[in-house]
Amino acid sequence: MSDYVVSLLVRIGVEAFVALSAYLLLVIGRISFGQQAFFVIGGYAAGISTALYGAPLPIGIIVGALAAGLAAALFAGAMARAGGIYFAAGSLARGELARVALLSFHHQVPVGADLTGPAGADGFRGIRALFTSGMSVTAYMVAIWGLLALTFLAIALLLRSRWGEAIRMVGEDETAAAAVGVRVGRVAGLTMVGAGALAGMGGGLFAHYATYLEPGHADVMLGVHSLAYAFIGGLGTPLGPIIGVAFDIGLLESFRFLAGYRMIIFGGLVMALLVLRPRGLLDEVTVHRVTRRLAGRRA
């Protein structure tokens, strides 16, 4: 596999985590423009734990996910009951807050001969745990996709469980969900924490591949794209957002001659889909029909 293909697959894998994060929020009926905040928080936390304090790579990734989950919990504490435009605006502000906060975040400690750690606008260099561990980039890419597959499976199972029922009810109608006895605040809050942790995991995985992070990685376009991925792929299955990422990065990025038109095609596609298939390519109705047909064939 060429380095280029590996790098493409790493990027798709990493962004799929952020897309799944935005997808989970869409399932509970919340539009977030700010999942990139948890992506960078996870990335910084993972990088700090491995590069500054010598944690092994897997521990670093877990620390990143936990830190992002914790940050999401703080946000959820304030925003769990906010809906619609208020939640969307709050999430947008959160993304920018994270970016601006990182611009002034300095935490450097001597590692070997150099100072390492986040240095404000200069970013956070030297996150080298992947390369000192001796793991090849290809193996790392496979590990990312393995984790992604596990995450996908976990979300799919979750959505089929009684908890998943509650999550879907909250997404469809919060008052009705409360009326049948769903603890709406708790369900929404925990889903936000889980979504934050997922974006954080993506951030940690990305940080160790890139070896470098900067506040610019919390650019609002990451959040907007993640949201669009879920809308392109479809809201009926967690496979939707992954397909959305693969389409954008895989197809549009790999056709280099399209480079200048990429955002035009992407934006146009989102618009066309919102008109033709407002709930994405794999929407609930399609998914329902396909699962029924598959079940019918088995029977």
Place this chain on the structure above:
Amino acid sequence: MLEVRDVVTSYGMIQALKGVSLAAREGEVTCILGPNGAGKTTLLYTIAGILRPRSGSITFEGRELAGTPAPDVVGRGISLVPENRLVFPQMSVHENLLAGAYVRLGRDRARVESDLEAMFARFPLLKQRAGQAAGTLSGGEQQMLAVARALMARPRLLMMDEPSLGLAPMIVEQIFQIVETLNREGITILLVEQNARMALSVAHRAYLLEQGRIAFHGTPSEVSANEAISRAYLGIKGG
């Protein structure tokens, strides 16, 4: 069975209920009439635990209920059919019904299944539509589904918030027939309505809620006998 005493509920600075007291007796249909913005929905939400009262007490079957979170209220035998029906639009009729049994789904699966069959027998139309997304049903069908969903929790007290809203007169008749049937089967009903004539025809007792306060209460005939009220709510011209 249900006693509400001096309940105050606020949205921020605005007091929607300014000390409401009422009682719903076991086996009866109690209706609450009142204009838009009187606090009728707020009252039902407060009893259902969706809103918390600022002060006052609510007792159900002798035990305090005020401040109990919604899931526990459902667990104690009170179900709400919300205003505007609020079915889960993308979920199928079947899933909506199961959602109604959400609080006992985990421990009571077998009973839930048999209740589901009973519900389909009671509302054959819902059985025909079982696999269909609830959002594609007509208004009357959605109201039927909303009632059936609330019944799936096996309530002893059923609260209905404007079940006639936006429905054709013929459908409204059907809905009120359902109310009467359920009441005859022993379910206590607390009914909020703007369609005063229909509501009074099935009720044993009526309350008039105006600007967050109970302005009048009595039997349906006492309500009709009150000239000012019947002029305002029943459209009967005073002589």
